[in-house]
Amino acid sequence: MGNIESGELLWDNTFEPARGGADFYRDDDVFRDDYYRNQDWDAERTPPARTPARTAPPSPAPPPVAKERDKEKESVAGEELRTSEPATPAQVAAADEIVSEAAETAQEQIPTGEAGTTVTNELNISKSQKTNQVAPESTSKSADVATTVVMKESRRHSRLRDLPFALLFIFHMLLVAAGILFLNVVYLRDITQTKLHNLIRWFPQLGAAIATGGLFALICQALFRSYPTFMVRSILWASSILTFGAALMLISTSVPANLGVGILCLIFSICQSLYACWVTSRIKYAADLLVFSLNTAKKVQGTYWISTWVLAVAAVWVVFWSFGVVSALTFELAPLVVLALLVSLAWTLETLRNVVCTYTARGVAAIYMTNAAHSHWDRSLLSAFTSWFGSICLGSLIVPILHVLRVVARGLNRIHGENEFMFSCADCFLKVTDSFTKYANNWAYVQVAVHGKGFLQASRDTFNLFKAKRLDIITEKDLTSSFCVLSGISGGMLCVLVSGGWTFGTHKALTSSVSVVSFFIGYFLVRITMAVPQGAVCAHYVCYCEESASPELAGPVPERLKELLADSDAEMA
Known part of the structure; x- marks a missing residue:
């Protein structure tokens, strides 16, 4: 009125x-x-x-404004803002998920219609009353900086990196699928007693290898999750023992082809035993780091379920792939066709493994940077098959080749003897392979997932980051990749014992052929589930370089780095 x-x-x-x-x-x-x-x-x-x-x-009188105190607070806040370090790209990328999640939640909670209008009006009315409120001093400055650039980071992560390699992988998959279908049609169109006999001699054994490899992969994942220290110490010798058993089985067939493969397995078993003795002093640190990283990986939502589902997809593809192997045996160029199919299988399953590795690295890095569990598992998995997929395909293609060359170079460098020419060649070969590591390494998947970089750029940046922080002396002696490889070898040799033993009892002459194919099936299936610990450890190293002062990263790395630096300085002195 x-x-x-x-x-x-x-x-x-x-x-x-x-x-x-x-x-x-x-x-x-x-x-x-x-x-x-x-x-x-x-x-x-x-x-x-x-x-x-x-x-x-009457309205209460407004409290007196302490001008001097406000000026002092403003000066202190300004000084802190000037001296505070800006948020790192890892913090920005991790905050992207949290801010976007909060925005989605707020949108879901706003009602529509008249209620929504009322709520909006009340918010607009109360905004003027809240403009003069002082922000709490505990607000994170890094989060404020991350919020200002969250849209830029979101746009950067949505870009498709290394797209040609993603298209190449898809084209390769379509080509292989069409080739397998063609082989099956030709094989079944004019089936004879010989073809049927060939199918009976091969496919059941390959099916047994797929089942054995998948089951061992799940068991290995569960054991590493529950008893990482025990598995670190036991997998070194389990791999050697299983390889030795496969060698004895192949040698006992007395078939020349089987005998040659058996001798190679025997030599490989001896090398594994020597390697287990050589790395004994590094096992404790590797076990501590693996325990610390896996405890963080357990907080990532859906990590082990996703690795299990990816393993199931891989097993289905291997079943389809096995039909192509059996059908190709009737052609004149059967060895070349089977070799091409093995290369295709390696690239396909290695790509699926690195999808799990990249997803795990993203989740673990989010926990380290934000101290909160990474909840957008579906978004990260979608990014792994879209934005990061080209980089993953590129890394899956070139990194295994470089690793094999590097292992060969290190072996030659140790057995060159007193021959100066061999020493020069081995040393040159080792330096060349080491230089390639700067452009392609497993650590790059962390920056691919966290910062949205291309694979080659991520490899260079990670390599330079390790050099700047002097963490390369640790990563050079890291045993995590060795544990994952030895787990895959154990799974492959177990498949050799199962499928090769079956073939040894029915068709002795085919034992070596079935054993080789079964080994690759078991090896790559086990490597998929072992991508979880490898991704967790890679994320720990990269995040430690970027945020070494974070309390979430207070693991065994700092002490190990001090020890190695002290030893290095002592050797130089």
């Missing part, structure tokens, strides 16, 4: 808080009497009963 003649409308104090308390409006007798006198009242229209004037208690 207000002065009608003057046309002034007096509003509730929600809009004008300086006029009084709640539900306050002016109700002066003068204004009301003027209104009554200017009206024509009759029997039908009587003046309303005069109600006592409602007055509200």
Whole structure:
């Protein structure tokens, strides 16, 4: 109510808080009497009963503003903002997920219709009352910086990196699928007793290898998750023992082809035993780091379930791939066709393994950088098959080749003897392979997932980061990749014992052929589940280089780095 003649409308104090308390409006007798006198009242229209004037208690006086104190706080806050370090790209990338999740949650909670309008009005009204509030001092400055660039990071992560290699991988998959279908059609169109006999001699054994490899992969994953220290110490010798058993089986067939493969397995078993003795001093640190990293990986939502589903997809593809191997045996160029199929299988399953590795690295890095579990597992998995997929395909193609060349170079460098020419060649070969590591390494998958970089750029940046932080002396002696490889070898040799032993009892001459194919099936299936510990350890190293002061990264790395640096300085002195 207000002065009608003057046309002034007096509003509730929600809009004008300086006029009084709640539900306050002016109700002066003068204004009301003027209104009554200017009206024509009759029997039908009587003046309303005069109600006592409602007055509200006076509004509390605003607290005195401590100007000096505010100025001091502003100066301190400005000084802290100037001296504070900007948020690292890893913090920005991790905050991207959290900020986007909070925005989605807020959008879901806003009602629609009239209720939504009311809520919006109330928010707009209360905004003016909250503008002068002082932000709490505990607010993270890095989160503020990350929020300002979250849209830029989101756009960068949505870009498709290394797209030609993703298209090449898809084309390769379509070509292989079409080739296998063609082989099957040709094989089944004019099936004979010989072809049927060949199918019986091969496919059941390969099916047994797929089942054995998949089951061993799940068991190995569960054991590493529950008993990592025990598995680190046992897998070194388990691999050697299984390889030795496969060698004895192949040698006992007395078939020349089987005998040659058996001797190679025997030599390989001896090399594994020597390697297990050589790395004994490094096992404790590797076990501690693996325990620390896997405890963090357990917090990542859906990690082990996703690795299991990827393993199932890989097993289905291997079953389809096995039909192509059996069908190719009837062609004149069967060895070349089977070799091409093995190369295709290696690239396909290695790509699936690195999808799991990249996803795990992203989740573990988010926990290290934000101290909160990474909840957008579906978004990260989608990014692994879209934005990061080209980089993953490129890394899966070139990194295994470089690793094989590097192992060969290191072996030649140790057995060159006193021959100067061999020493020069081996040393040159080792330096060349080491230089290639700068452009392609397993550590790059972390920066591919966290920063959205291309694979080659991520490899160079990670390599330079390790060099700058002097962490390369640790990564050069890291045993995590060795444990994963030895686990794959154990699975492959177990498949050799199962499938090769079956073939040894039925068709002795085919034992070596079935054993070789079964080994690759078991090896690559086990490597898929072992991508979880490898991705967790890779993320730990990269995040430690970027945020070495973070309490979440207070693992065994700092102490190990001090020990190795002290030993290095002592050797130089």
